[in-house]
Amino acid sequence: MSLITFDPARVPTFQVAAKSLLGDTQMRKNVRHATDVIQGKRKIVVDEMPDWQQLRESGRQIKEHTLKHLDHYLQQFEENCTKAGGVVHWARDAAEARAIVIDLVKQSGSNEVIKIKSMTTEEIGLNKGLEAVGVHAYETDLAELIIQMGNDLPSHIVVPALHKNRQQIREIFKREMNLPNLGDKPADLAEAARTFLREKFLRVKTGVSGANFLIAETGGVCVTESEGNGRMCLTLPETLITIAGVEKVIPRYQDLEVFLQLLPRSATGERMNPYNSIWTGVHPTDGPRSFHIVLMDNARTKILADDEARQTLACIRCGACQNICPVYRQTGGHAYGSVYAGPIGAILTPQLQEMHSGQSLPYASSLCGACYEVCPVKINIPEVLIHLRHKVVEQDTQGFGALNPEALAMKAMAMLFTSERRFRAAQRMGRMAERPLVNKAGWVTWLPGLLGGWTQVRDLHEMPRQTFREWFEQRGATDGK
Amino acid sequence: MAYHDWDVSNRVRNYFRNFFVDATQEHRLRVSLFITCYNDTLFPDTGKAVVQVLERLGHTVVFPAGQTCCGQMHWNTGYQEEALPLLARFVSQFKDAEAVVIPSSSCVAMMREHYLKMAEKIGDKQLIADVEDLLPRVWEFSEFLTKKLGLTDVGAYFPHRVTYHASCHGLRSLGLGDGPVTLLRSVKGIQLVEIKNLEQCCGFGGTFAVKNAEVSSAMLGEKVQAILNTQAELCTACDNSCLMHIEGALHRQRTGVKTLHLAEVLAGTESGAR
Numbered sequence: 060m061s062l063i064t065f066d067p068a069r070v071p072t073f074q075v076a077a078k079s080l081l082g083d084t085q086m087r088k089n090v091r092h093a094t095d096v097i098q099g100k101r102k103i104v105v106d107e108m109p110d111w112q113q114l115r116e117s118g119r120q121i122k123e124h125t126l127k128h129l130d131h132y133l134q135q136f137e138e139n140c141t142k143a144g145g146v147v148h149w150a151r152d153a154a155e156a157r158a159i160v161i162d163l164v165k166q167s168g169s170n171e172v173i174k175i176k177s178m179t180t181e182e183i184g185l186n187k188g189l190e191a192v193g194v195h196a197y198e199t200d201l202a203e204l205i206i207q208m209g210n211d212l213p214s215h216i217v218v219p220a221l222h223k224n225r226q227q228i229r230e231i232f233k234r235e236m237n238l239p240n241l242g243d244k245p246a247d248l249a250e251a252a253r254t255f256l257r258e259k260f261l262r263v264k265t266g267v268s269g270a271n272f273l274i275a276e277t278g279g280v281c282v283t284e285s286e287g288n289g290r291m292c293l294t295l296p297e298t299l300i301t302i303a304g305v306e307k308v309i310p311r312y313q314d315l316e317v318f319l320q321l322l323p324r325s326a327t328g329e330r331m332n333p334y335n336s337i338w339t340g341v342h343p344t345d346g347p348r349s350f351h352i353v354l355m356d357n358a359r360t361k362i363l364a365d366d367e368a369r370q371t372l373a374c375i376r377c378g379a380c381q382n383i384c385p386v387y388r389q390t391g392g393h394a395y396g397s398v399y400a401g402p403i404g405a406i407l408t409p410q411l412q413e414m415h416s417g418q419s420l421p422y423a424s425s426l427c428g429a430c431y432e433v434c435p436v437k438i439n440i441p442e443v444l445i446h447l448r449h450k451v452v453e454q455d456t457q458g459f460g461a462l463n464p465e466a467l468a469m470k471a472m473a474m475l476f477t478s479e480r481r482f483r484a485a486q487r488m489g490r491m492a493e494r495p496l497v498n499k500a501g502w503v504t505w506l507p508g509l510l511g512g513w514t515q516v517r518d519l520h521e522m523p524r525q526t527f528r529e530w531f532e533q534r535g536a537t538d539g540k
Numbered sequence: 541m542a543y544h545d546w547d548v549s550n551r552v553r554n555y556f557r558n559f560f561v562d563a564t565q566e567h568r569l570r571v572s573l574f575i576t577c578y579n580d581t582l583f584p585d586t587g588k589a590v591v592q593v594l595e596r597l598g599h600t601v602v603f604p605a606g607q608t609c610c611g612q613m614h615w616n617t618g619y620q621e622e623a624l625p626l627l628a629r630f631v632s633q634f635k636d637a638e639a640v641v642i643p644s645s646s647c648v649a650m651m652r653e654h655y656l657k658m659a660e661k662i663g664d665k666q667l668i669a670d671v672e673d674l675l676p677r678v679w680e681f682s683e684f685l686t687k688k689l690g691l692t693d694v695g696a697y698f699p700h701r702v703t704y705h706a707s708c709h710g711l712r713s714l715g716l717g718d719g720p721v722t723l724l725r726s727v728k729g730i731q732l733v734e735i736k737n738l739e740q741c742c743g744f745g746g747t748f749a750v751k752n753a754e755v756s757s758a759m760l761g762e763k764v765q766a767i768l769n770t771q772a773e774l775c776t777a778c779d780n781s782c783l784m785h786i787e788g789a790l791h792r793q794r795t796g797v798k799t800l801h802l803a804e805v806l807a808g809t810e811s812g813a814r
């Protein structure tokens with residue numbers, strides 16, 4: 060079963076990974092199809108909302124306010140959750156979070172856990188950590204189950220198996236569940252998963268979940284999902300362990316009114332999530348006997364301290380930015396080398412790794428702005444991308460790095476642009492330098508070095524004999540300036 | 541207010557209203573053209589077309605000679621320090637302009653989205669004030685026609701089958717919306733065909749096209765296919781940077797389909813049909 064994880068130290072750069080993934084035509088077809096379908100559904104249920112823009116603004120403001128007072132709301136959450144019988148744990152980083160969860164599972168006396176889909180547990184590589192101490196984790200979300208059984212990696216934050224089509228899923232189930240006659244209709248696959256999972260739900264005594272929202276005012280936790288398998292994991296086990304990033308807290312119960320409209324419409328194109336589970340601590344006659352929640356930092360407070368990047372933490376993980384992204388559409392999620400792919404991954408991943416890796420990700424965007432337009436909490440992703448690019452350039456141009464070809468070219472260009480005389484000279488020189496590369500018909504079909512990427516699939520028309528300013532001057536109407 | 545006073549003030553107001561309406565009709569703008577570095581060097585015909593259209597409408601075009609580049613490439617690639625002096629240069633060249641017209645939606649977006657922040661980074665109070673003062677007078681070419689001048693018909697003639705590509709910056713940062721298409725619809729002789737997935741990026745993205753050449757190409761491939769499906773003779777847009785990228789593939793693939801900036805379409809007239 061799947062124990063592979065994205066290893067930040069080993070994953071190739073986006074450019075390299077994307078290049079090889081672009082050759083996987085089946086995967087690209089699956090991604091195009093799936094994102095088109097979800098986008099289409101989203102558009103219908105968003106366009107029907109007269110107050111969608113106000114809702115987005117409310118969502119943004121609630122998140123901004125919460126992040127400004129994060130310490131306050133976290134303490135309030137801890138207090139209220141504890142009062143209701145939950146046990147709150149704090150983890151500085153992924154390793155600490157893993158250790159706490161592993162410890163709690165051991166204490167629960169179980170060597171198996173059932174899991175709700177949770178990107179946070181993927182972020183910290185929890186399954187691998189559990190397996191190392193002899194605890195087996197069963198993923199119960201259909202898409203996560205496919206990933207786990209296929210020994211694969213998630214490629215999307217809402218639909219982790221988005222890159223697989225039905226036939227491929229059927230093959231995985233046939234093999235792993237030993238069902239040689241399995242059909243490939245959605246109902247067949249769902250039935251196979253149900254039979255497989257039911258037994259686990261009824262047998263396994265410990266559950267592990269993530270969280271969509273932590274409600275400071277009540278100490279409650281909210282998980283939204285479409286399948287109902289999450290509800291099983293939250294209610295049937297004796298011990299429930301939830302792990303959440305500290306940014307998941309919201310001030311009031313009433314704030315859910317905003318987010319439970321924004322999230323399902325953006326994520327799956329549903330008006331409401333079929334299952335919205337909210338629980339507060341433990342209850343003597345129902346649900347788990349003991350409830351633990353691990354609140355994890357893992358670089359989030361570093362992001363919080365960065366004025367220009369802070370908005371990254373407002374993300375409610377709806378995946379809308381992934382579905383609309385024209386880059387993700389071509390490469391799929393694995394190119395990003397992280398459980399967080401697409402535009403949100405491009406800004407979140409390098410920051411979670413404190414800019415020690417993932418430096419190619421802020422460049423994995425044409426800055427088209429489609430992500431910003433659909434984001435339900437109005438995260439200006441292009442703005443954060445540009446901010447992170449600056450950080451990458453600062454890293455890359457330190458010491459001898461200042462001599463890298465790109466930096467030198469950029470510096471040279473800047474020199475030209477700061478003087479009219481130099482700029483004009485460069486325009487003239489460009490025409491001359493280009494001449495050997497221009498063919499008879501007036502086109503450049505090959506460029507050297509950094510610019511070679513251009514002529515891989517594109518021609519470039521030759522530079523005109525006269526620049527615009529030369530023409531304008533000739534015309535004798537230049538402003539006196 | 542006494543009836544008498546009201547009557548007088550009303551008459552005075554009417555007098556001035558007529559005066560102002562006449563004056564507005566007579567009013568010819570002195571437009572400062574910021575051509576942008578790449579249009580200047582690679583697409584002079586676009587600049588000529590802008591001049592032609594604006595002069596045909598009765599306005600005067602001036603060209604501050606010290607202009608170079610808006611700084612977009614540096615800023616968006618992460619070279620912020622290199623971009624900062626270009627902001628000050630732009631402001632010094634254009635701060636007294638009545639209106640600045642720029643035939644490149646991404647350069648205008650660069651200014652609207654980042655110039656104020658850049659001025660704050662520099663920390664020069666005067667510069668901040670100048671930027672705040674200047675930005676409302678900066679227009680992308682098509683929005684200058686539709687929003688500032690309130691025009692839809694600029695008296696153009698262009699007898700060709702054309703499709704319009706909405707550049708991302710024009711579409712999302714500037715909110716050009718239907719503006720450019722309304723201008724095109726009023727062009728005599730034109731056969732306008734809509735492209736599928738109008739809002740999907742063509743994959744240019746400045747240095748992205750070189751840094752992530754393969755992904756950019758894949759995105760371009762989808763756009764080129766969509767253009768070919770329209771069976772248009774040419775593809776127009778408010779941004780030559782997208783068009784240069786699209787033209788590059790249309791030419792490499794020997795499709796025979798051409799690209800042309802919106803200004804060049806609007807510059808066409810019956811006497812001098814392009």
Ligand code: SF4
Binds near residue numbers: 375378381403434435
């Ligand atoms: S960044 Fe915005 S659109 Fe993307 S997943 Fe987060 S909330 Fe959704």
